[in-house]
Amino acid sequence: MGEVIVVTSGKGGVGKTTTTANLGTGFALQGKKVVLVDADIGLRNLDVVMGLENRIVYDLVDVVEGNCRLKQALIRDKRYESLYLLPAAQTRDKNAVNPDQMKELCAELSQEFEIVIIDCPAGIEQGFKNAIAGADRAIIVTTPEVSAVRDADRIIGLLESEGKHNPKLIINRIRPNMVKKGDMMDIDDIIEILAIDLLGIIPEDEYIIISTNRGEPAVTNPVAAASTAYKNIVRRLLGENIPFMKIEQNDGFFSRLKKVFNF
Amino acid sequence: MFDLIQRLFGKDSAASKDVAKERLRLVLVHDRVNTSPQFMEGLKDDMIKVISNYMDINEKTMEVHFAQTENSVALVANIPVNRMKRGKMLKE
Numbered sequence: 001m002g003e004v005i006v007v008t009s010g011k012g013g014v015g016k017t018t019t020t021a022n023l024g025t026g027f028a029l030q031g032k033k034v035v036l037v038d039a040d041i042g043l044r045n046l047d048v049v050m051g052l053e054n055r056i057v058y059d060l061v062d063v064v065e066g067n068c069r070l071k072q073a074l075i076r077d078k079r080y081e082s083l084y085l086l087p088a089a090q091t092r093d094k095n096a097v098n099p100d101q102m103k104e105l106c107a108e109l110s111q112e113f114e115i116v117i118i119d120c121p122a123g124i125e126q127g128f129k130n131a132i133a134g135a136d137r138a139i140i141v142t143t144p145e146v147s148a149v150r151d152a153d154r155i156i157g158l159l160e161s162e163g164k165h166n167p168k169l170i171i172n173r174i175r176p177n178m179v180k181k182g183d184m185m186d187i188d189d190i191i192e193i194l195a196i197d198l199l200g201i202i203p204e205d206e207y208i209i210i211s212t213n214r215g216e217p218a219v220t221n222p223v224a225a226a227s228t229a230y231k232n233i234v235r236r237l238l239g240e241n242i243p244f245m246k247i248e249q250n251d252g253f254f255s256r257l258k259k260v261f262n263f
Numbered sequence: 264m265f266d267l268i269q270r271l272f273g274k275d276s277a278a279s280k281d282v283a284k285e286r287l288r289l290v291l292v293h294d295r296v297n298t299s300p301q302f303m304e305g306l307k308d309d310m311i312k313v314i315s316n317y318m319d320i321n322e323k324t325m326e327v328h329f330a331q332t333e334n335s336v337a338l339v340a341n342i343p344v345n346r347m348k349r350g351k352m353l354k355e
Contacts (some may be wrong), residue, residue, distance in 0.1 A: 146283050146290075153291050157298055182278025189284050193291065 002033075002110040005117050005237075006135035008159075010151030012122030014143045015172040018208060018218075020119040021049045022226075023139075025217040026234035027115050028083035035074065035084040035113045037105075039131035040121035041096055044088035051215020052077060052085050061089035064101045070108060079216075084113070094126040099133035106134025124158055132159065138167035139199060144174060144185040153194055168199035170233065175204045176247045187247065200233035201245055202226050285334065292336045296329060303327065310340065319345040 007020045017040075024036040038046035041061065047053040058073035063086070070086075077083040086109070089096060109116045120131035132138065138159050142152040152169070159167050171190055178184035191198055205226035211218040219230040232242045296302055307327050314320055321343040330339045 144280075146287050149287055150290060150294065154294060154298060157295065161299075179280075182280050185280045185283055189280065193284065193287055 002112075002114045002116055004106045004110055004134055004136045005115065005139060006039075006120050006132050006137075007117060007139050007141060008120035008128065008131065008155055009122065009141045009148070010124060010155040011142075011148045014141050014148050015202070016122070016141050017045050017049050017119050018212065019139070019141050019170060019172065019202075019230075020046060020117050021217045022219040022230040023234055023237070024083060024115075024117050025050075025077075025080060026219045026230050027117075027237075028077070028080035029219065029231075030234060030238065031082065032114045032238075033082040033112075034115040034117065035086060035109055037086045037109070037116060037118045038088035039102070039118050039127065041088045041127065041130075042090065042093045043121065044090050046119045047075075047085065047087045048215060049212055050077065050085055050217065052087075053215075056087045059087045059089040060105070061092050061096045064097045064105060070105075094121070094130065097130055099129050102130045103134040124154065128155075128158070129162075132162060132164060135164060138164050139170060140167050140196070141170045141172050142190065142194075143172050144179075144190060149185070149190055149193060156194060156196060167196055169194060169196050170200045170202065171198070172202045173204045174201055174247050179247060187244070198244065199236060200229060201247060202229045203245070203247065289331065289334070289336060292329065293331070310342075314342065316348070318347045321345055 005023075007016050007023070009016050017038075020036055024034050027034040036046060036050070037060065038044050039060070040046070044059075047056060052075050055075045058068040060073070062068045063070050063073045073086055075085045075087065077085065106116060106118070118131050118135060121127035140152050140155055140159075142148045156167060159165075169191070171187060174187070175184055179186045187198065187201060203225045205218070205224055207221060207224040208218050208226050211221065211224075218224050218227050219234075221227045229245060232245070235242050307325070310327065311320065311322055311325075324343050326339075326341040328339055330337050
């Protein structure tokens with residue numbers, strides 16, 4: 001039996017889909033058999049982030065409604081042997097599936113795959129309830145902003161009331177410069193407020209935009225900072241003990257000199 | 264101007280992250296109370312249990328709520344007392 005992980009956040013635009021794509025690809029790079037499920041019915045995007053938008057024939061709603069077999073709807077990513085995508089329907093809405101159907105789907109997928117990652121839609125309504133229904137564990141993505149942290153807190157409460165305990169936190173888009181100046185909440189601040197376990201820190205990285213433009217998850221890049229951060233999270237999820245990245249930038253004389261002269 | 268000089272020397276009078284953190288702390292007190300309907304009821308029931316060991320109170324008219332000032336949140340309870348219980352004055 002594989003593990004079903006839901007990636008959620010409450011607030012939109014904090015990086016759920018990017019995180020899902022990168023963790024999924026990261027697991028595949030580790031040789032795990034993994035399927036990504038886009039639960040954002042009506043606003044599908046995981047397909048374009050993965051660069052698989054041209055290969056969709058059937059979708060999640062087709063599977064649930066019995067218009068096709070599960071295998072027919074799964075898209076295999078040709079670049080990584082063991083990576084699959086189950087796309088969302090674009091022309092339907094959240095009410096096209098219910099939590100029981102999602103539970104059933106997750107159970108079926110976890111027979112076949114070692115890791116099932118569900119990309120949850122923003123919000124706390126039906127789509128959220130569907131996405132978390134079949135999950136064994138939850139990952140919450142937030143950014144160091146009051147709105148995102150507030151929504152994350154709400155999501156933690158809702159997960160708790162649905163019996164999903166101990167969600168893990170990913171703090172996305174940390175800007176070391178701003179943290180250093182005291183103009184961005186740091187890791188400790190956010191952990192103190194939300195009181196949940198930290199799973200990883202992703203620094204703000206322009207390469208995320210470039211890789212999304214290309215439809216190639218950043219985690220495949222050997223040097224990008226965000227790539228290393230995602231790889232670390234994958235290894236932590238696989239049970240390895242990987243220390244968290246230091247987000248403070250080097251503040252030696254030379255780097256200060258560099259800042260002063262702006263080179 | 265002074266602010267600019269402070270910034271130049273890397274010292275910020277009021278780091279905006281501290282403002283963010285404080286605002287979050289306060290808003291989350293309210294969020295957590297308001298989004299969990301059982302919270303206030305549970306709190307009230309437990310308070311009644313404890314206080315009833317010491318005095319008879321009027322449960323029907325008691326009021327428990329949160330009050331917010333500029334930078335703090337207080338739990339305010341208004342609990343009418345009918346009568347004290349004599350036995351509890353002594354240590355058990």
